Amino acid sequence: xxxxxxxxxxxxxxxxxxxxxxxxxxxxxxxxxxxxxxxxxxxxxxxxxxxxxxxxxxxxxxxxxxxxxxxxxxxxxxxxxxxxxxxxxxxxxxxxxxxxxxxxxxxxxxxxxxxxxxxxxxxxxxxxxxxxxxxxxxxxxxxxxxxxxxxxxxxxxxxxxxxxxxxxxxxxxxxxxxxxxxxxxxxxxxxxxxxxxxxxxxxxxxxxxxxxxxxxxxxxxxxxxxxxxxxxxxxxxxxxxxxxxxxxxxxxxxxxxxxxxxxxxxxxxxxxxxxxxxxxxxxxxxxxxxxxxxxxxxxxxxxxxxxxxxxxxxxxxxxxxxxxxxxxxxxxxxxxxxxxxxxxxxxxxxxxxxxxxxxxxxxxxxxxxxxxxxxxxxxxxxxxxxxxxxxxxxxxxxxxxxxxxxxxxxxxxxxxxxxxxxxxxxxxxxxxxxxxxxxxxxxxxxxxxxxxxxxxxxxxxxxxxxxxxxxxxxxxxxxxxxxxxxxxxxxxxxxxxxxxxxxxxxxxxxxxxxxxxxxxxxxxxxxxxxxxxxxxxxxxxxxxxxxxxxxxxxxxxxxxxxxxxxxxxxxxxxxxxxxxxxxxxxxxxxxxxxxxxxxxxxxxxxxxxxxxxxxxxxxxxxxxxxxxxxxxxxxxxxxxxxxxxxxxxxxxxxxxxxxxxxxxxxxxxxxxxxxxxxxxxxxxxxxxxxxxxxxxxxxxxxxxxxxxxxxxxxxxxxxxxxxxxxxxxxxxxxxxxxxxxxxxxxxxxxxxxxxxxxxxxxxxxxxxxxxxxxxxxxxxxxxxxxxxxxxxx
Amino acid sequence: xxxxxxxxxxxxxxxxxxxxxxxxxxxxxxxxxxxxxxxxxxxxxxxxxxxxxxxxxxxxxxxxxxxxxxxxxxxxxxxxxxxxxxxxxxxxxxxxxxxxxxxxxxxxxxxxxxxxxxxxxxxxxxxxxxxxxxxxxxxxxxxxxxxxxxxxxxxxxxxxxxxx
Ligand code: FES
Ligand code: FES
Numbered sequence: 001x002x003x004x005x006x007x008x009x010x011x012x013x014x015x016x017x018x019x020x021x022x023x024x025x026x027x028x029x030x031x032x033x034x035x036x037x038x039x040x041x042x043x044x045x046x047x048x049x050x051x052x053x054x055x056x057x058x059x060x061x062x063x064x065x066x067x068x069x070x071x072x073x074x075x076x077x078x079x080x081x082x083x084x085x086x087x088x089x090x091x092x093x094x095x096x097x098x099x100x101x102x103x104x105x106x107x108x109x110x111x112x113x114x115x116x117x118x119x120x121x122x123x124x125x126x127x128x129x130x131x132x133x134x135x136x137x138x139x140x141x142x143x144x145x146x147x148x149x150x151x152x153x154x155x156x157x158x159x160x161x162x163x164x165x166x167x168x169x170x171x172x173x174x175x176x177x178x179x180x181x182x183x184x185x186x187x188x189x190x191x192x193x194x195x196x197x198x199x200x201x202x203x204x205x206x207x208x209x210x211x212x213x214x215x216x217x218x219x220x221x222x223x224x225x226x227x228x229x230x231x232x233x234x235x236x237x238x239x240x241x242x243x244x245x246x247x248x249x250x251x252x253x254x255x256x257x258x259x260x261x262x263x264x265x266x267x268x269x270x271x272x273x274x275x276x277x278x279x280x281x282x283x284x285x286x287x288x289x290x291x292x293x294x295x296x297x298x299x300x301x302x303x304x305x306x307x308x309x310x311x312x313x314x315x316x317x318x319x320x321x322x323x324x325x326x327x328x329x330x331x332x333x334x335x336x337x338x339x340x341x342x343x344x345x346x347x348x349x350x351x352x353x354x355x356x357x358x359x360x361x362x363x364x365x366x367x368x369x370x371x372x373x374x375x376x377x378x379x380x381x382x383x384x385x386x387x388x389x390x391x392x393x394x395x396x397x398x399x400x401x402x403x404x405x406x407x408x409x410x411x412x413x414x415x416x417x418x419x420x421x422x423x424x425x426x427x428x429x430x431x432x433x434x435x436x437x438x439x440x441x442x443x444x445x446x447x448x449x450x451x452x453x454x455x456x457x458x459x460x461x462x463x464x465x466x467x468x469x470x471x472x473x474x475x476x477x478x479x480x481x482x483x484x485x486x487x488x489x490x491x492x493x494x495x496x497x498x499x500x501x502x503x504x505x506x507x508x509x510x511x512x513x514x515x516x517x518x519x520x521x522x523x524x525x526x527x528x529x530x531x532x533x534x535x536x537x538x539x540x541x542x543x544x545x546x547x548x549x550x551x552x553x554x555x556x557x558x559x560x561x562x563x564x565x566x567x568x569x570x571x572x573x574x575x576x577x578x579x580x581x582x583x584x585x586x587x588x589x590x591x592x593x594x595x596x597x598x599x600x601x602x603x604x605x606x607x608x609x610x611x612x613x614x615x616x617x618x619x620x621x622x623x624x625x626x627x628x629x630x631x632x633x634x635x636x637x638x639x640x641x642x643x644x645x646x647x648x649x650x651x652x653x654x655x656x657x658x659x660x661x662x663x664x665x666x667x668x669x670x671x672x673x674x675x676x677x678x679x680x681x682x683x684x685x686x687x688x689x690x691x692x693x694x695x696x697x698x699x700x701x702x703x704x705x706x707x708x709x710x711x712x713x714x715x716x717x718x719x720x721x722x723x724x725x726x727x728x729x730x731x732x733x734x735x736x737x738x739x740x741x742x743x744x745x746x747x748x749x750x751x752x753x754x755x756x757x758x759x760x761x762x763x764x765x766x767x768x769x770x771x772x773x774x775x776x777x778x779x780x781x782x783x784x785x786x787x788x789x790x791x792x793x
Numbered sequence: 794x795x796x797x798x799x800x801x802x803x804x805x806x807x808x809x810x811x812x813x814x815x816x817x818x819x820x821x822x823x824x825x826x827x828x829x830x831x832x833x834x835x836x837x838x839x840x841x842x843x844x845x846x847x848x849x850x851x852x853x854x855x856x857x858x859x860x861x862x863x864x865x866x867x868x869x870x871x872x873x874x875x876x877x878x879x880x881x882x883x884x885x886x887x888x889x890x891x892x893x894x895x896x897x898x899x900x901x902x903x904x905x906x907x908x909x910x911x912x913x914x915x916x917x918x919x920x921x922x923x924x925x926x927x928x929x930x931x932x933x934x935x936x937x938x939x940x941x942x943x944x945x946x947x948x949x950x951x952x953x954x955x956x957x
Contacts (some may be wrong), residue, residue: 004956012886012955019894020901022828029827122811143940204832204895204929255897256830257929289833502816511893511930677953681889681935688932693819712837712927720921720933725951750932 001039005531007526008679013516014511027208027223032282035210036065038272040285041114041131042294043106044529046705047143047157050104050113051136058116058131063123066133067273069114070103075238079265079330084165084482089358092336092601093167096158096364097205100240100267100274106137107157108366108594110294110709112267113137117275117283123185143704146303146324146363148162157329157364166327166362168337171344175419179357182318187308190392196380197345197779198301198699199692201373201716203510205256206287207296211272215280219247224269226538227262227508228548231485233540241273248273252538255510255576259689260372261296262331262510263550289767293710298699299373301326302339306384308392314403316353321384323360325370332371336362342377342469343479344549348445349385350429350467350643351407356419365704372550375751378468385465386756390763391775400760401437404465404647405430405571411734422469424614424641427669431732435463435667436645439727445565446544448649459662459767464646466753468616470745471640471736472558489553490544491562493569494523497614497626499607500532503565507558508538511680512747517675518562521741525566526606527593544631552642552745555674560739561634565574567740568630573609576628579620580604580612640736642742644668646687648757652765657787659762661691664726666753671736671744679746683728686750692718693751694758716780754778766790797857802870809831809886810857815851817841819857820867828868832871839926842906843867849906851925868898871905881943887955888948890939899926904940913944936947944953949952 005011012066018024031418055067078097085093089603114131118124143149143157157164170176183189205225214222220243226232229250237245255262267287275283303324309317324338343356393400393416408429409416416424445461452459458685472478474487492504503522507514519533536542546558570590577595578585596603612619613628664685673679696716700708709715735742760779766774766789774789795821797824799805808823820826820843829852832840839854844866871879888918891897900923907914907922914922919940920933928936938951948954 001922010953010955013889015894016886016891017878019891019897020868020878020885021872022826022867022898024828024894026827026830026895027943029821029832031822031825122813190845197951203893204838204927205830206832206890248852259891283895286831289835290839308873513892577927643810677955680952681931682931684934685892685930686932689929693931711835712833713835717929718933719927720923721917721936723933725916725936725937728952748841 005202006520007674008013009520010675011516011530013513014415015513015515018123020444025258026254027210027225027529028286030210032210035282035284036117036119036279037121037124038115038117038275038283038285039128040112040268041116041128041135043109043113045106045137045139046109047140048106048137049140050102050106051138053114054134057134058127060301061130062129063119064127065119066117066275067114068101068275068436070099070101073100074103074243076100079235080239080268081336082333082484083233085169085340086335087167088173090169094161094179094688095331096161100270109705110291110367110368111329113179116280118663127153135692143364144701144705145375146326146365148367149363150361153708157366160362164364165330166364169360169616171358171420175355175357176534179318179320179355182355183307183320184396186789187318188310188396189310190388190395191305192388192391192776193305194387195305195760195778196300196383196774196782197301197693197697199299199697200293200699201259201299201736202717203257203259203261203297206289206292207266208286209269209272210282210284211276212282213276216775219275221249221251222327223251223253225262226250226761227258227510229508229538229540230506230545231548232265232269236270240265240270241412249541252508254333258372258510260376260550264297264371272525278667283619289712290761291634293715294707295368297332297369297371298328299370300380301370304381304384306314306388308388310392312396314392314396314398314406315408316351318355319347319353320357321347321359325360325362325550326365327362328365328367328508330369332416335369335371337483338372338377343381345383345420345422346378346381346467346469348420350409350427350465352409352413353407354419358420358525366403367701368626369563374686375748376551378490379749379752379755382464382466382752383756386466387759387776390760394767394775399594400463401433423638425638425737426734427641427643427645428732428734432643432667435732436647436665439667440730440787450749458654458765458769460650460652460761460768462648462757462760462764464753464757464760466646466687467643468748468752469639469641470552470748471501471636472553473639474550474637475635483548486635487547488633489558489561490631490633491558491565492544492629492631493562493565495569499610500534502534503562503653504536504543506543506548507554508549512549512554513678517678518559520674521559522566525563528606534536555741555743556640556739556745557634557636559741559743560636561632563634563740564634565630568632569628572628572630576609576612576619580618593712598655637738640670642670642744642746642749642751644749646753646757648761650758650765652762652786654769654790657783657790659695659781661662661695661724661758663724666726666750667729667732668746668749669734670730670734670741670746671733673730673733674743679730680728682695682746684726684749686748687726688718689721689751690754691723693759694755694779694781696782698780744759797861799860799863801865802867812858814857815853816855816857816860817852820852826867826869830895830898832895837927839899839903840896842926844902844906849903868901871901872923876957884939884943888935888939888942889955890931891938896926896928898938900928902944906943916941928946
């Protein structure tokens with residue numbers, strides 16, 4: 001055991017010191033000798049034909065070094081979609097090419113069709129304005145509304161895709177007939193049409209990239225805001241630019257939040273590399289916030305009809321959904337996986353519903369690409385389910401707590417195969433529900449409601465019992481499901497000669513605190529001081545090939561790889577110790593940082609064994625290599641299945657329609673918890689984003705495809721006074737059965753479970769106030785929406 | 794371009810600035826003080842908050858030239874003389890008031906300004922004051938808790954505190 005700070009401890013975060021003193025190094029903080037600046041010329045129309053781009057005046061402007069247009073990249077590869085999805089009829093999805101810079105047509109406001117490189121940022125920006133003025137873009141009608149996009153065969157985002165459909169997916173297609181039949185014959189069917197509002201991830205650090213080229217060696221280096229530097233390198237090398245992987249280093253230094261938006265490769269990254277090669281100078285670009293709004297991959301944007309068939313007592317018989325999912329103008333890297341295998345597969349929730357069918361049409365529009373944003377598909381599934389269940393309870397006058405309990409999969413049923421293709425390994429949904437109800441003092445709710453009423457406020461309580469699949473994933477399973485990559489991760493544990501340790505991990509930390517929590521695990525296993533363990537991440541020249549951090553996978557996948565690499569270190573250490581102690585390897589034990597011969601007082605410290613590995617004077621060189629460094633690649637046997645119960649209390653002002661979230665309770669099952677402080681922070685952050693989605697965040701394009709919410713003045717981010725203190729519990733743990741740490745992942749939970757709890761609470765409040773005509777209200781529940789709904793009585 | 798001289802964190806520093814150069818760009822690019830961040834282009838996010846002559850200012854709303862001769866404090870100047878974390882910084886670490894760290898310099902500087910005027914703000918006062926600082930990571934819970942702790946208030950029951 002480490003003296004302190006091992007598994008389950010909450011040491012002070014190491015990374016905090018540099019962030020709190022201004023010593024963090026984010027991409028835009030890096031200044032390089034000879035650097036120059038890129039500025040992108042972006043479409044101001046949603047859809048248009050690119051005519052002549054006259055670069056002459058721009059090239060003559062002060063400081064201008066180079067001008068690039070789409071023509072320059074016409075022949076390089078496109079930025080690919082990472083998952084191949086087939087339509088119900090078996091035909092593969094439509095995959096239009098996503099170029100580095102648009103050529104031929106621009107397809108959304110913000111679509112970059114040219115770039116200017118200049119000595120200073122201001123010169124690049126001034127010159128880009130000139131180039132925009134000298135570019136002919138002929139306006140075409142914009143395709144914004146999804147239903148219209150599918151219906152209108154003449155107006156196409158991509159000329160080769162007649163109905164603007166990427167695919168029409170059925171999950172599971174074999175369930176379709178049985179589900180239709182069950183719904184036809186069910187004693188009760190509740191139907192709900194809802195919108196999962198489009199969001200902008202809004203990591204506080206805007207995307208930024210620096211390209212470098214070293215003519216002496218032909219090497220390239222990209223420093224960029226990435227959640228997964230190896231994935232960026234692979235995409236740039238194998239698909240977009242053809243730079244051999246061994247000639248390209250991708251570094252993601254300190255990254256100021258990602259939430260999905262920094263998983264993907266974007267054209268700006270390719271451009272700065274190409275420009276660096278051409279100019280033989282470092283070329284840098286940092287997004288202005290308005291560019292982030294226009295070009296970062298957005299999230300959600302589903303329009304769904306869900307039907308729930310049940311018995312009169314609330315026992316579920318079947319769920320059926322029809323969804324239109326927006327992918328925007330181009331396929332971002334995970335765009336086709338997010339609405340399908342991260343959404344359709346979760347549509348059974350934590351419930352023993354006999355049958356489920358999901359139909360999902362994915363639609364191209366003249367809007368920014370849409371992809372995974374914290375939760376990615378799972379919030380959409382949870383929201384549809386938890387809202388329709390709530391509506392059903394209201395229609396049948398059933399208790400929402402009891403209905404959940406009646407339908408929960410119970411612990412005796414695991415492993416449990418759902419009708420939508422997942423095998424849940426473990427969970428205890430009643431336990432988290434009990435815990436949430438206890439935390440929230442559900443019995444005292446009527447008193448609190450009366451107290452709110454005395455102040456003229458309508459109080460409501462909303463429940464959401466959520467489940468997700470994360471820790472993605474088994475590569476062979478995701479391969480069958482259409483993934484074009486493996487989803488393992490890797491770690492190298494290097495024991496240095498003096499016994500301290502460097503761990504190179506494929507995971508990337510952009511707020512999650514890996515530099516603190518990963519050493520806790522290594523130290524616990526080796527019985528050493530966590531301070532002697534250092535985490536190296538974010539640099540492809542230093543770390544093994546791993547898939548990075550998203551989908552709550554860092555601990556479950558990369559952490560497991562690290563665990564297994566440490567096991568290899570211990571196994572090798574036993575061999576070395578056996579030789580040194582002149583004992584049989586089978587008799588060597590490893591405990592509390594010591595290798596010992598069982599039943600004797602002969603032992604060696606971990607440091608002594610490490611030293612011997614590097615100074616192998618008394619060492620079994622005939623049978624064992626010197627050195628103490630091990631790598632493990634870990635490919636999980638299954639997804640992990642965190643789950644929980646969230647309860648929200650709101651107050652609604654009947655005069656203005658303003659909603660205040662006054663209390664929020666989370667009871668989660670994340671499996672084993674490595675660091676409670678960090679787990680709590682992850683839940684808080686997710687819930688904050690979920691409340692933002694429910695209350696205020698809304699990405700709005702007008703009918704011409706202009707983004708009306710392209711700044712913090714127009715897009716309402718949740719602020720400190722929009723949210724309460726949250727109560728968080730993670731004691732109802734059922735450890736994951738198939739990874740060595742028993743962990744499930746906690747990064748997305750809050751964003752998945754919270755939106756339906758908020759909306760269920762709002763509907764409850766309004767109904768309690770006599771507004772019984774309100775059965776649903778779409779997010780975000782702004783005062784104007786609530787007020788308008790109340791007036792419709 | 795003309796020369797601008799300011800006193801930053803107690804040290805006189807000079808650099809070149811155009812008429813349109815913002816104070817935040819001047820600090821970051823001319824003076825190399827990259828602790829102050831830029832999170833938006835509409836003066837909404839607060840990542841750039843510094844103190845100018847004792848007042849909290851969004852340094853993206855001020856021209857470098859307007860700061861000529863001023864006393865500026867940035868997050869780099871918030872540690873104690875011996876280099877250890879100041880009270881506010883320490884409270885943020887103890888209470889996990891930061892994740893990715895990008896909003897953090899602004900949060901620390903806004904908190905310092907708040908506590909100067911209001912040494913023991915209520916939860917509601919803290920939330921109202923920090924309205925001009927956006928954080929996407931923390932859901933604000935631990936930021937508000939850290940501000941309360943920094944002002945000596947009891948924050949027990951609001952979550953785990955980092956161990957020594
Ligand atoms: S950068 Fe100054 S407020 Fe956002
Ligand atoms: S800690 Fe990441 S934005 Fe606040």
